[in-house]
Amino acid sequence: MEVHDLGPTVSNQINRILYQYDLYPHHFDDQGNLIKIETYSGTFALKRKALNDQQIRKLQTVYSLARQMTIDAVCPLSSKYGDLIIRTDELCYYLMPWFRETVDASDLLERYRHLFIKAGQLHRQTLEKETECMTLYQDMVRVINQRQMVWEQFLYQAEHHVYPSPFEQMVFKSAAIYLVNMQRARDFFSRDHDDEGKGKLMRRALCHGRLSPLHLLIQEERSALTNFENSEYGFFVVEIATLFEQSSVTLGTKKTDWKGFFRSYEAACPMSDEEHEFLLHFLLFPSAHAELLQRYMQTDQRSEQWFVSRWTKLCRVHQEMFTTIKLEIDEERKKKETIQAEVDKKMKNEDA
Amino acid sequence: MNNQQSLLMSAIQSNYRFKQINRVNEQPFLIETERGLKKIRIWDNEAMLKLHLKWREQLVTDRFFIDRMYVTRSGLPFVRVGHYAVTCHDAPYEVAPIAGHEGLWADLITHLMMRSRSTPVTEEHFSMASHVQNVFEQAKTFQVMDHEEWKLIHSCFSSVFTRAEKADHLRESNKHQMKTFLLPEDFSSHSCTQLFDTLFCELGQSQPMDGYRLLADLLLREALEHEEQSVHHLLQHLSRNDAIDQRSADLMLAQWFEPTEWVQFVYSTVQKDQGIRTDITVQKFKHVWDQKVRLIHEFSTLFLQTGASVGGT
Structure with a gap:
């Protein structure tokens, strides 16, 4: 047996795990949290990570959905004893089919393109009935208040400096607009009841919990989500809004097709008007900005240049993303209104 | 077919x-x-x-x-x-006798003692002291007193009774436990094979029984039939693993204190008197007796807490 990078004890431990799948490897390749296993029955990926009972239960839920072909996900293979996860004293192991990825991990644009589609498909395929979302709205208000506190603390400190630093000056310039936006978001999320006094309703679906361009396997045109251990049912609009925010930070100044991302998601999982509004208002109080302010306040050895450059990029990309999504939503609303007007007109004519 | x-x-x-x-x-x-x-x-x-x-x-x-x-x-x-x-x-087939695999066996026993615990399927509570007394009295009625063996039976009775009382005492003081250590009824040194530097343990399909009794019997059998040295090594490993707590020690000792070899020897003598062939010889009886004494001594030295004592044999 050819064994690479593994000592005899580790190798035997891997053999013991693979024995539970009746697999006898002829080659191992340890790649950190993942071991590539080559056997005469095929190539597999043995994943190694710490999972708690709750995460294991979540994986089992997703596995059962994938088995029923409800969702398209790369899930662990079951052992000969029917186990999805092999638990050791410290870690858990699970075996997956090996994906020969055709998109490099560094090609984030392409990975995000696939990710928005897969996220939409996951949400659409597991849609549940609308449920009251009062708590969600209240949580949003709490988050806004926390972020506003960070902003206020930063501005208070900066205002008391005789000579504000270049970064502080830069933040001053954009503070007004962000504070107004936060107020708009707070106003929106404070209205957790509709005009008739009923609690607002939102749709729920299975949320991945850790959507990331690295939790996606792409082989040619086929792509599938993986790493479902944090998945759970919830208001999926939060997950997609967070994904937009995350991608704007990760992709930075790369030329990003925000319109394409939004359209791909909408094509897979069309959002309601309320969900559109939620998304737009969620994007009005970005976490990355508040985190950068906090980091600046907590860091002694500051590189002003780095903070200024980071702030500039964040603001630019965020604005670009927000504007594109808003335009798309407005356009869609207009289209809907035009169609509705035409329908109304037609009905009027018919009545007449 | x-x-x-x-x-x-x-x-x-x-x-x-x-x-x-x-x-x-x-x-x-x-x-x-x-x-x-x-x-x-x-x-x-x-x-x-x-x-x-x-x-x-x-x-x-x-x-x-x-x-x-x-x-x-x-x-x-x-x-x-x-x-x-x-x-x-x-169905792995590479045998894994205790001799030569004491460390693995000790780790397995430690694991089983911790995890193979449940409420006992059958609860037996009987006094060994009364039992040996009855057996002794019955033997007298069979008029085996003329036999050579009777001298041995008679001379041992006082120790036998003390041992039975100790066994009863140890069991009595540990009987109010909800869960106990269980092993399959047919658990033996053949229950394990070797695979990837570890053991493959067969639970088989027999009913779960008092694990302390079965384990004590397994160690005794191993010491009698194979190498006493390997039992010694196994006990050393168990001691290093902190596998045996006070209760486990008491119940294992109770099993060795039970003078079953004497009871079997009495029955064998009675049967012999009735012309039935038996395989319990004086020599075998003495062999088992001595082995138990050595096991009890070594086990007590290794596992009994300071101050606790089960007395001499």
């Missing part, structure tokens, strides 16, 4: 994910597959099967293999064939 066997083979073929199967042995029922040798177990008691399934779940660890049930194509741990349930297990 008769009808029943071919029905069984076809059930295995269609329910498990084996491409090809060949029957290679009947007792135990072994089949050869492209994924190695497998053992087939047939269960006529579904309650026992469920108990065994749960038991194995309880013992799953990455440090040892347990003879868990293969799942079928539909994900079930057994196949129904007529009134029976059929299960499929791995």
Whole structure:
């Protein structure tokens, strides 16, 4: 047996795990949290990570959905004893089919393109009935208040400096607009009841919990989500809004097709008007900005240049993303209104 | 192959994910597959099967293999064939005697003592002291007093009675425990084979019994039939593992204190008097007795807390 990078004890431990799948490897390749296993029955990926009972239960839920072909996900293979996860004293192991990825991990644009589609498909395929979302709205208000506190603390400190630093000056310039936006978001999320006094309703679906361009396997045109251990049912609009925010930070100044991302998601999982509004208002109080302010306040050895450059990029990309999504939503609303007007007109004519 | 066997083979073929199967042995029922040798177990008691399934779940660890049930194509741990349930297990064949594998055996026993715990299936409470007294009295009525063996029986009685009382005392003081250590009734040194530098332990399909009794008997048998030195090493490993707590020590000692070899010797003498051939000789009785004394001594030295004492033998 050819064994690479593994000592005899580790190798035997891997053999013991693979024995539970009746697999006898002829080659191992340890790649950190993942071991590539080559056997005469095929190539597999043995994943190694710490999972708690709750995460294991979540994986089992997703596995059962994938088995029923409800969702398209790369899930662990079951052992000969029917186990999805092999638990050791410290870690858990699970075996997956090996994906020969055709998109490099560094090609984030392409990975995000696939990710928005897969996220939409996951949400659409597991849609549940609308449920009251009062708590969600209240949580949003709490988050806004926390972020506003960070902003206020930063501005208070900066205002008391005789000579504000270049970064502080830069933040001053954009503070007004962000504070107004936060107020708009707070106003929106404070209205957790509709005009008739009923609690607002939102749709729920299975949320991945850790959507990331690295939790996606792409082989040619086929792509599938993986790493479902944090998945759970919830208001999926939060997950997609967070994904937009995350991608704007990760992709930075790369030329990003925000319109394409939004359209791909909408094509897979069309959002309601309320969900559109939620998304737009969620994007009005970005976490990355508040985190950068906090980091600046907590860091002694500051590189002003780095903070200024980071702030500039964040603001630019965020604005670009927000504007594109808003335009798309407005356009869609207009289209809907035009169609509705035409329908109304037609009905009027018919009545007449 | 008769009808029943071919029905069984076809059930295995269609329910498990084996491409090809060949029957290679009947007792135990072994089949050869492209994924190695497998053992087939047939269960006529579904309650026992469920108990065994749960038991194995309880013992799953990455440090040892347990003879868990293969799942079928539909994900079930057994196949129904007529009134029976059929299960499929791995069947490694590399023997793993205690001698030479003491460390592994000690680790396995430590694990089993911690995890193989449940409420006992049958609770037996009887006084060993009364039992030996009765046996002694009965022996007198059979008029075996003329025998050479009687002298030995008689001279040992006082120690036998003390040992029985100690066994009763140790059991009595530990009887109010909800859960106890369990092992399959047929647990022996042949219950384990070796695989990837660890043990493959077969729980088999017999009913769970008091693990302390079975373990004490296993160690005694090992010391009698094989190497005493290997039992010594095993006990050293168990001591290093902190496997034996006060209760476990008491119950294992109780088993060795029970003068079963004397009772068997008395029965054997009575039977011999009635012309029935028995295999309990004076020599064998003395051998077991001495071995128990040595085991009790070594075990007490290793595992009894300071101040606790079970007395001499």
